[in-house]
Every structure is written in structure tokens, then in C-alpha cells.
Amino acid sequence: MSKDDDRSPPLDLRGADIAESSSKTRNCVTGSGHVTGMNPMEFQAPYPDQVLENVLENVLQFLTSRRDRNAASLVCKSWCRVEALTRSELFIGNCYSVSPKRATARFSRVRAVAIKGRPRFADFNLMPPEWGAHFKPWVAALGSAYPWLEKVYLKRMSVTDEDLKHLAEYFPSFKELVLVCCDGFGTRGLAVIAKKCRQLRVLDLIESEVADSDMDWIGEFPESGITCLESLIFDCVESPINFEALERLVVRSPSLKKLRLNRFVSIGQLYRLMVRAPQLTHLGTGSFSLAEGVAHGDQEPDYESAFAACKSLVCLSGFREIATDYLSAIYAVCANLTSLNLSYANINAEQLKTVIFHCHKLQTFWVLDTICDEGLQAAAATCKDLRELRVFPIDAREDSEGPVSEVGLQAISEGCRKLQSILYFCQHMTNAAVIAMSNNCPDLEVFRLCIMGRHRPDHLTGQPMDEGFGAIVKNCKKLTRLAVSGLLTDQAFSYIGRYGKLVRTLSVAFAGNSDRGLKYVLEGCPRLQKLEIRDSPFGDEALRSGLHHYYNMRFLWMSSCSLSPQGCREIARALPRLVVEVIKDEAEVNRGECEEHIDDAFDILYMYRSLEGPRDDAPHFVQEHSKQKQGIGLSNIVLLIIYPSMKRWRFGLEELEVQNGEFTKFSSMPPVEKQELAFTREKKKNLVCLF
């Protein structure tokens, strides 16, 4: 998260020494340069240090990583200010952690914005719709603050057609729009973007829900002249498009590198596009089958040569309604592919083998479990450079047949030693295979195993899956993301807490025995940022054990666990800067299924740090347990007062209490030498610096 705290950065206590030794640094002086009573011989009269700031600006502009920038901004006020001036990409990990007003006030020269909204479990219908994450307040604020804005990236946000209209209107230089897992808009909104954004280079709609407003949005792109379009991704749009307009658009877009079609584009139409755009690097093939009413064998175009002509193709996806007869058309490009997504293609092992056999350079492979363990063995034999594998289930139910199992996982671990990321859905798994993967693939950063049957043990030994996941956290030293499943006891969490020191994201479902499980994790994983838990027996005591850490996290989600409303309130009281949302699934209550209607019963706890306190757009089913907004929200403030004097700085501490919005003095400490200052943890928390 880019914004940690609104309070002034902590005083650089060493600044006093530096100031004494040389008059060059001005780190101790505020921007206003106001320090009275100084002996001119000891210190030069302070002036806004324009030279230093200019130098800083020129250096800091090269910092691109937001984590580096966050660190730089904490050095001192001067650095904070300059960093804010030079930050051109603004990343908001949780749209409710900071208000648009505050964000735009701090960063004045932003050209690209990325905002994330809903938590991930909302994708699986666990969050009631209408929960929030609206883009609307952001678009208004961005519009007035950054008229030069070029890029917007949104993930899990609700965006309306109206918002898209404003985007197009407010930003004449708008170049890139990427919407991932968003909803709330339709083809009407897309039409406005297409029509008005003359500089548009990227329009990427990824796994978003796009309402069909019966609008020919492709037709709204300017009809004449060359476009600057580089990327057009719309494979998730579930409505037909005007193909002729698309064809004309592709012809007029010589810079087009990425094109991902939706399932309403037939293979015949794909051919026509491919011959007009052989420069493509990323292609989503649409349905990859014949249009309705077209017969097989009627004067078919030469698909093979169309693919062969695309010499730069490295990423292939689509195959939404694949007619497997045509699969051979892609053989020519396989040797160059680094990414292949067959996860919508219902193909068997034999059919996969014909393709994968050619894919020596493959690094990313998404596929359906219909290829069975045999298909995975074939992939393992050929794709020695594989970094990311995702195996999705064709039948996502608990009791369906499992075409892939530990056999496939073992094969992959043996063949693909460079594996960094895996997502694997299966019905049956063994500890042995998971342990094997932990040993064979030391570069693993992301390990997500979903054994679809809840509470399912190792199907060969009958043991819980504790040892398997334990081996993963122990042996994969680079692991940052973990999703667990199957029968798991508290022991598994003990391993995670003990070894998972780099874990940032943890996903837990139907696991653990008691509070201890969650405690192990909260006490053991210092880097934990995102924790999502469902249907596990963790209660209030476990929740309490994370108090020291919640401010360092982006969010905590717990649904259908053993929490009580009092437990949640306790957390809220202890951590004023945490927004604690408690959500009831009304639909369930209305169905009258709760035998005893427990008034306070709830389904979801969702809490996150925020500078703004409870949000004002919360729907009625969300209860906020956060402290009321009361100015700063602190009950005790500790003032650090610096007394400039003859030869050195002296420091005083005054402790004030806030009562009914007014300050009353609590205690004070006479000025002391720096070394004698005792900063207790408690005092540091409430520290406000005064110069």
C-alpha cells in the first residue's frame, strides 16, 4: 500500500548530529524553514532548500518500484514531499483504505492509476453483490486532479457506463484502460470509450462482466485513419460484435500486437483477422469452431498458413468452443509460444499431446483437467522451461470424477524444475506428491492446491495433508502465496507459522481444529498481507492474537468461522485505524433457514486498515464496528518538542489526553538530552512530532 500514514514521518533523530557537523543538510528543517531563536553562527538562516530538492527530484524520478518509493518517502518530510511530486504511478491496493481526495492531494503529478476493490472471495459469490468498491468517487477526483491522466487499471471494482463516459470526457490524453474482474458496465460504456478516446492504445477487458446493452461498440471506433491501438482484449464479453467493423479496425491498426476475441468470433472470421494482422504477438482465438450453419468442408481457408504467417506470436488463448479437428492448425506457432491457455478447451490427452509436443519454450500453461494425468505427463516431458501452470476443473463439484491426481502433480514436479507458480484443482492428492514438488521445485513462489472434496485426507495413507503443505513452506524458500485444502489440522498451520516467513497471501478453507491454528499463522508470518479464511473453526481468541499485525495487512477476511460480534468489536476498539465490517448474508436470513434467529449472527468479517474510518457508501447489510470518526481518533497524544539551544537540540515529551475533543495535559518531561529519551512502544504509536 502506498499510503501508510497521514502523520508526519518520524523525526530523523540523527539529523541533529549532522546539522552540527555540517550546514549542508537541512533534513531537520521543515519546508517553511521556520526555526526561531537560532544563533546565526551555529546555523545558517534556513531557506527553502531548492537545490537539494531539485537534486532529489532528479534522482527520485528514476525510482519505479512503489515499495522503494514508500521507503524513500519515510526518510523525512523533504523526501516525502519530493517523492510525492515524482510519483507518476499511483497504486491503491484497497480502494477504501484512502479517500480519493487524500490520495490526489498528496500526489500531484500522477499519470497512471491502479485501484483494487473487492476482496478475492467475492469472485465466488461469498460477498453479497452491491457491497461496494465503486469507481465513481475516484473518477471525479481523478478528473479534477489529473487532467493529463493516461492509464487506468481497475480490479474488482464496480464501474458504470457513466463512469466510463466521464473517463472519456475528463482525460483527453487517455491511453490505456484495463478492467480486470470488474462489473457494472456494459457495451454502452465501451462505445463511449471507443468513440471518444482518440489516443487509445490499450482496451483490455479481462474476466469482467459486461452487460449487453445491444450496442455496436466496435463500430464506434473512428472509421477512418490509422489508430494507435496496440491491445484489444475482449474475450470475456458475452455478446456478439460487429465483425465487419472489427475487421476494418484491425486493418487500420498497424500497431496492434494483442488481440483476444470473444466466443462470438468463428474460426473463419479469425482467419480473416489473422491474415490482416500477422504482426500479432498475443492472440485469443475466439470460439475456434465454425459459425452456425457453416458446413465443414465448404471451401475452408488455409488455417495452418495463417498461423504460420504470425511469426511473432508468443501467447495463444481462446479456444472457447473448440472444434478439435482444427487444433492442428496451431502446430506451426507452438515452437515459439511462451504462453498457452487451453483452459476453455475440452480436449483429451491425445489431442493435447499433438500440440504440447511442439511447445519447448512454453513458460505459462493453463489447461483443463480433461487432459488427465497423461496429458500433464506429456507437458512435463516437453516443457522444461515451464514457470506457471494452472489446471482447472471441467466439472467443478466436490464429488465429480477427478481426471487429474497426484500422478500428474508428481510428473510436473519432476519435469518442470523451474516452476514458480501452480494452481491445481483435483479430487485426490497425496502428501508424497506435494512433498516431491517441494523438493523438486525450489523456485516455487505461488502454491495453490485445491482438493475439491472438503476435508479430504491423503487418499493413499488416510493421513491429513499437513505434511505435504508443511514441506512446501519449509522447502520453498521463496514462497509468497499459499492456498491450502484437504484435511488439515492445526499442525499444518504450525508449519506455516514456523516456515512461511515470506508468505504474503494465504487462503484457507475448511481447515484447522482450533484457535491455535490461526494463532500460529498470525504470530509466525511477519509478511502476511492478505488472509482469507472460510469455514474454519477459528474464534475470537485467535483473532486477538493478530492485533499486533493487522495494521501491516491489506485485509483479513473470515467467513463462517467461530467469531462473535463481541470479538470483532474488541478488535475495532483496540485498533482505531482499522475498519471492521461485519456482513450478514440477508438472503439466508430471509429464507428463514436460521433455526434460532441470533440477532447478532453474521457471516463475514472483513477488516482492513484505512485512513478514512468507516465508509459512507456501505449498504445496509454491512455493519461497521470501527470507532467513530473523532478527529484524529487517538485517545492519547505524545508530543515531541524540540528545544533548540546553544549547542545541541534538546527534547521534551508532553503527554496529552484527548477528552471530548479537547486537549488536557497529562504529564510532561523536562527537556533532556537525546540519549535519555525513552520511547516506549506505546508512546511511539501515538507520536505526533512538532517542530
Place this chain on the structure above:
Amino acid sequence: MEKSLVFEKDLNLEATELRLGLPGTKESEKQTPSTIKSNKRVLPDMSEECGSKDNSIVSHVKKCDQEVAPPAKAQVVGWPPVRSYRKNCFQAKKMEAETTGMYVKVSMDGAPYLRKIDLKVYKGYPELLKALEDMFKFSVGKYSEREGYNGSEFVPTYEDKDGDWMLVGDVPWDMFISSCKRMRIMKGSEARGLGCAV
């Protein structure tokens, strides 16, 4: 150290467990304590399958269990964690394949009444032709691409989406079942035009 109670039933401890209660009474299946509220939300798909408008979904699930073979557990909301878009993609196709049959009328020259068959039931032409032979008590002869059906008075034909009468067997099976509207087993002189060697 606590032991997980959940997999006890695999060790069949139930049989020797001491319990308070009358002998012969069965305790309901142990579930994790967190399931007071979970397991109640059932996928709306289940209720749609059963086609009833009853609000109480819990009893619904029980009905479905009896009608549909075997889902042992009610589906839980959001599990497995696959996005609905993906689930719907394949579920729609599967349902289509499983529930809606592909019934076409079959007439035979000289037969007093027509029959109806479900094309989805057959995996290919050999099965279909065999079924027709059994149904109408005739023999279809040998198929060759060049000459059609040899050695028989009877020729199986079908009407496709365009309204044309075609010889059964010429196009790939998948295309056949998607384009076939009805079938007619021709006999005698009419059949000769289609390469009958009689």
C-alpha cells in the same frame, strides 16, 4: 495433543464409542463446529434442476438427492473456488448434453407409422444404423463414400437444416447430429438414385 475428530469414522471408532443415549440411536454425522451456518446455502442451480418454486432450499436438496444420482453432499456456495463464468461455461454445455435429447422422427417407406429416436444416445454411425436396423427390421448394407449403401434395398437418408435430403454417413458425426432434422429410410426405386446396387 488434540487429534482431529473428523476422520475418526475411517477408523470406525463409532462402533466402540461410549455415548450417552439409548442404544440403537444414531448421532447425526459429525460436522465441524463452524457449519452452523455453512452447508445451508445451496447453489441455486440445484433448485433450478428440480424445477420447484419452494423457498425452502434445504428440503429441496433432499428431494434432488433422491431424483438425481448420487450427489452425496449438498453443494456449498463458492466451493470449489472456481469463478462462475468458468463454471457456467461447461455446466451449460453439460446440461445441454445430458438433459435435452436430440429427438428426430424416423420414417420408413411402407411402414404404417413413424418412430422417434434420440441421436444423442449414439456415439457414431455404426451404432445408429444398427439401432435403425433393429427398430425397423431391415438390413442397411455396406456403406462406401463413393457408392453409398451397397447390397440392400434400403437407404437411410436425412433432411438437413437447409431442407435438403442427404445420405446418412457422408458428413462427420458431430455435424450430422447438429444438422439432422429428420430421417427417412428409403426403399425401392427411389433409393436407386443414391447408388443402390440392386
